[in-house]
Amino acid sequence: MVKKQQFKFQWNSTQRSEYVQKMFSEISGTYDLINDLFTFGMHKKWKRKLAQSFINHNDIVVDIGCGTGDFSFACMEQKPQHVIGIDFSSEMIQEATKKNTVESQKCIKFVIGDAVNLPIRSSSVDICSLSFVIRNIPNIQDMLSEVHRILKPGGKLVILEVFKPPSKGINFIVSFYINFFVLFLGRVISKHKDGYVYLNYSINTFMNIDELGTQLQQEKFIIIQKKMVMLASVGTLVVQKGD
Numbered sequence: 260m261v262k263k264q265q266f267k268f269q270w271n272s273t274q275r276s277e278y279v280q281k282m283f284s285e286i287s288g289t290y291d292l293i294n295d296l297f298t299f300g301m302h303k304k305w306k307r308k309l310a311q312s313f314i315n316h317n318d319i320v321v322d323i324g325c326g327t328g329d330f331s332f333a334c335m336e337q338k339p340q341h342v343i344g345i346d347f348s349s350e351m352i353q354e355a356t357k358k359n360t361v362e363s364q365k366c367i368k369f370v371i372g373d374a375v376n377l378p379i380r381s382s383s384v385d386i387c388s389l390s391f392v393i394r395n396i397p398n399i400q401d402m403l404s405e406v407h408r409i410l411k412p413g414g415k416l417v418i419l420e421v422f423k424p425p426s427k428g429i430n431f432i433v434s435f436y437i438n439f440f441v442l443f444l445g446r447v448i449s450k451h452k453d454g455y456v457y458l459n460y461s462i463n464t465f466m467n468i469d470e471l472g473t474q475l476q477q478e479k480f481i482i483i484q485k486k487m488v489m490l491a492s493v494g495t496l497v498v499q500k501g502d
């Protein structure tokens with residue numbers, strides 16, 4: 260078990276995964292509301308735009324760390340063959356399932372599973388997505404090799420993530436926003452003591468978009484798109500499976 264605030268210091272991969280799973284389960288009921296408030300509803304636009312740009316008719320999509328399912332539903336609008344939303348928090352999967360109507364169930368299935376051990380056949384998927392997930396995964400290399408395994412040759416991995424902005428001035432503004440506004444409102448709404456402290460920790464200790472791009476290249480992916488929005492604090496990285 261992870262002790263309170265221990266994440267501010269050092270923890271091992273298992274402790275971190277346990278904390279992340281428990282914390283997201285505990286905030287699952289208020290996750291959508293807080294996301295809408297903190298991004299001024301922008302996260303839905305980013306997700307829809309990404310889906311419009313990279314999901315094709317008849318694609319098979321795996322949305323890893325799908326949470327309450329927003330990216331899965333954005334993908335569905337592009338009429339893929341099917342979307343499988345996977346998350347290791349059963350509470351998040353429950354929230355996503357509540358939104359899955361009789362009609363959308365024809366396209367989307369939500370299942371409980373771990374990003375480092377995906378219940379998917381090798382070379383069977385056109386698109387994998389990680390929307391605000393990769394920063395939470397301690398063993399990125401293992402997860403990327405799973406993604407590489409399940410993608411078809413030429414398949415794509417679409418990443419949407421919060422990054423520490425490269426400019427010190429903008430980083431100061433963004434940190435201020437997260438440390439005060441997001442932390443305060445996150446605590447009040449979710450009633451979770453440290454979930455939103457962890458958010459700040461996870462952003463500050465994560466690599467920048469260029470470093471992530473380099474790691475993806477090392478794991479046999481080819482970069483197709485690298486883009487920053489929202490004062491360079493949110494980035495999209497789209498890569499293709501190489502040999």
Ligand SMILES: C[S@@+](CC[C@H](N)C(=O)[O-])C[C@H]1O[C@@H](n2cnc3c(N)ncnc32)[C@H](O)[C@@H]1O
Binds near residue numbers: 323
């Ligand atoms: C910040 S939420 C993002 C949810 C959703 N993708 C979105 O864009 O709103 C991160 C999600 O990733 C899930 N997650 C983190 N690590 C995971 C892992 N190793 N396997 C599966 N899901 C994971 C969490 O449970 C949580 O639901």
